[in-house]
Amino acid sequence: MIDQNIPHPWLVTRIYRFYRDGFRQMTVGRTLWKLIFLKLFIMFAVLKLFFFPNFLATKFTTDVQRADYVIEQLTQSAPGLVQPVKGE
Amino acid sequence: MIENLDLGMVNWARAQFTLTAMFHWVFVPLTLGISWIIAFYHTIYVRTGSEEWKRLTKFWMKLFGINFAIGVATGIIMEFEFGTNWSNYSWMVGDIFGAPLAVEGIVAFFIEATFFAVMFFGWNRVSKGFHLFSTWMVAVGSNLSAVWILVANAWMQYPVGQSFNPDTARFEMQNFFEVALSPYAVDKFTHTTSSSMMMAALFIISISSWYLLRGRHVLMAKRSIVVAATLGLLASIFTAFNGDESAYRIAQVQPMKLAAFEGLYEGQTNAGLTVFGVINPDKKVYNDQPAFKGFNIHMPGVLSLMATRSFGTFVPGMKDLTYGNAEHNIMGAAQKMERGKQAVANLDGYRKAKKAGDDAAAATQLAAFNQNKEFLGYGYLNKPEEAVPPVAMPFYAFHIMVALGTLFILIFLCYLYFSLRNTLERKTWLLGLGTITYVLGMIAGQAGWIVAEVGRQPWAIQGLLPVTVARTNLTAGTVQTTFFMFLVLFTVLLIAEIGIMVKQINIGPEEN
Numbered sequence: 001m002i003d004q005n006i007p008h009p010w011l012v013t014r015i016y017r018f019y020r021d022g023f024r025q026m027t028v029g030r031t032l033w034k035l036i037f038l039k040l041f042i043m044f045a046v047l048k049l050f051f052f053p054n055f056l057a058t059k060f061t062t063d064v065q066r067a068d069y070v071i072e073q074l075t076q077s078a079p080g081l082v083q084p085v086k087g088e
Numbered sequence: 089m090i091e092n093l094d095l096g097m098v099n100w101a102r103a104q105f106t107l108t109a110m111f112h113w114v115f116v117p118l119t120l121g122i123s124w125i126i127a128f129y130h131t132i133y134v135r136t137g138s139e140e141w142k143r144l145t146k147f148w149m150k151l152f153g154i155n156f157a158i159g160v161a162t163g164i165i166m167e168f169e170f171g172t173n174w175s176n177y178s179w180m181v182g183d184i185f186g187a188p189l190a191v192e193g194i195v196a197f198f199i200e201a202t203f204f205a206v207m208f209f210g211w212n213r214v215s216k217g218f219h220l221f222s223t224w225m226v227a228v229g230s231n232l233s234a235v236w237i238l239v240a241n242a243w244m245q246y247p248v249g250q251s252f253n254p255d256t257a258r259f260e261m262q263n264f265f266e267v268a269l270s271p272y273a274v275d276k277f278t279h280t281t282s283s284s285m286m287m288a289a290l291f292i293i294s295i296s297s298w299y300l301l302r303g304r305h306v307l308m309a310k311r312s313i314v315v316a317a318t319l320g321l322l323a324s325i326f327t328a329f330n331g332d333e334s335a336y337r338i339a340q341v342q343p344m345k346l347a348a349f350e351g352l353y354e355g356q357t358n359a360g361l362t363v364f365g366v367i368n369p370d371k372k373v374y375n376d377q378p379a380f381k382g383f384n385i386h387m388p389g390v391l392s393l394m395a396t397r398s399f400g401t402f403v404p405g406m407k408d409l410t411y412g413n414a415e416h417n418i419m420g421a422a423q424k425m426e427r428g429k430q431a432v433a434n435l436d437g438y439r440k441a442k443k444a445g446d447d448a449a450a451a452t453q454l455a456a457f458n459q460n461k462e463f464l465g466y467g468y469l470n471k472p473e474e475a476v477p478p479v480a481m482p483f484y485a486f487h488i489m490v491a492l493g494t495l496f497i498l499i500f501l502c503y504l505y506f507s508l509r510n511t512l513e514r515k516t517w518l519l520g521l522g523t524i525t526y527v528l529g530m531i532a533g534q535a536g537w538i539v540a541e542v543g544r545q546p547w548a549i550q551g552l553l554p555v556t557v558a559r560t561n562l563t564a565g566t567v568q569t570t571f572f573m574f575l576v577l578f579t580v581l582l583i584a585e586i587g588i589m590v591k592q593i594n595i596g597p598e599e600n
Contacts, residue, residue: 036157
């Protein structure tokens with residue numbers, strides 16, 4: 001006996017066929033997909049991996065270290081750092 | 089460590105970011121704008137059932153697909169650059185932008201992945217209603233994906249709804265709605281999306297005009313033009329009004345930028361808007377040379393009206409904003425620097441006291457820091473003149489943008505007028521002009537970003553973080569290498585896009 005609440009398997013099949021036939025019928029789209037994959041490969045497998053490391057993520061292991069480093073950058077970058085004055 | 093900083097790196101990192109952003113902006117406005125126009129074409133097809141409208145819709149969809157495919161993910165490169173070249177900045181704003189950008193990316197991805205497929209593959213395979221709904225959803229999804237990045241950009245120019253945490257060195261979001269719905273962000277989003285619609289209309293007019301000049305696909309071209317010119321006209325008028333609103337906002341929160349793109353060195357009452365002028369490159373805030381070389385035209389009082397919504401009011405110039413103006417109660421960069429340096433010193437004092445475990449001293453330093461923290465960024469300037477952005481670039485970019493925007497309104501009007509009189513095909517002068525309008529539209533779009541981004545220098549975050557501190561402590565050579573790699577990559581991609589696009593335009597729409 002078939003449970004009516006279970007989604008019909010043919011819906012998934014239809015969606016699959018919809019995409020499959022769509023991709024098969026592509027003309028310009030094939031070239032574009034090749035271009036997209038080539039671009040993503042260059043971006044993620046070459047540029048990101050070898051040329052664009054996340055500076056703070058690779059240099060430090062914890063967020064506390066990263067925060068300390070940035071605070072140090074903020075406090076030591078100012079030209080002619082004045083003496084701190086006491087607040088009220 | 090600090091004394092070894094290579095200041096050349098900042099400029100290379102900026103150049104690289106500029107290159108990436110400008111390349112990204114070749115594709116984005118067309119994607120944002122044409123998705124709406126295609127939705128209109130598709131709606132007309134569904135309502136009329138005309139095969140010609142279907143053919144037309146499919147043709148523009150194909151060009152949209154090409155533009156989308158080449159442009160997709162070019163924006164991710166900017167994210168790489170944030171982490172590598174602008175690590176201090178990335179760390180400091182992570183709390184404001186990180187999660188919303190990620191959520192937006194996921195939502196946009198799913199909307200696009202679902203409805204793009206239905207839009208492109210759905211002809212005769214899904215119901216007409218669902219197919220049309222998908223086309224509209226692609227437009228909605230594409231434009232939604234631009235929301236948070238524009239909110240982020242607006243926040244950098246007008247950093248509201250945040251509080252700086254000196255323990256984590258991060259700007260923390262205090263009020264989501266203040267950030268997301270800040271007037272600056274709303275202006276930026278509406279200005280960007282409406283101008284994108286305008287640019288997409290110019291794209292359609294350019295290609296359709298080319299067809300008409302060659303007597304090809306005449307009916308399709310004429311129909312495409314009528315819809316594109318109507319939407320383009322509405323969008324360009326809206327963009328003009330919205331641009332005026334943006335200028336008013338800039339006058340309130342970034343008066344230095346307004347003064348720079350108007351070449352206004354000395355503050356004026358009843359200040360005039362420059363219609364034409366040649367900037368004197370030798371003019372600086374500290375000398376008395378004339379701001380313009382030779383002939384220039386101003387519209388009296390219009391800049392006051394734009395900046396304050398009232399004639400006869402005072403608009404501060406770069407000199408007033410640099411050195412202050414007691415008469416008009418304007419605090420200059422020089423005074424702000426004193427308070428900024430105090431903020432930096434107290435931040436340093438706070439850090440040292442915390443490290444030493446002296447809680448009382450830390451609390452005292454923190455209280456003092458909080459009194460001056462809104463001027464933090466000024467503490468990193470060497471001299472007040474550094475608060476002045478480059479003048480010539482935003483000045484010319486602003487005036488080119490406004491002149492072209494006005495021209496586009498006239499072009500759309502002409503196209504509509506001659507279309508309604510059914511004489512458009514005979515107006516070869518207009519069709520010739522129309523063929524190049526898309527290039528003019530791209531120039532206007534890029535010019536708009538130059539005004540926004542060059543005009544806000546030296547700030548990465550207005551008044552709080554200059555670009556010299558926002559960057560990573562790297563050498564210029566590292567960035568130079570990747571700059572040229574990007575230059576090659578982007579050039580190849582651009583040639584690929586133009587090649588594929590031109591080929592498809594030459595082929596034209598599918599025959600019945």
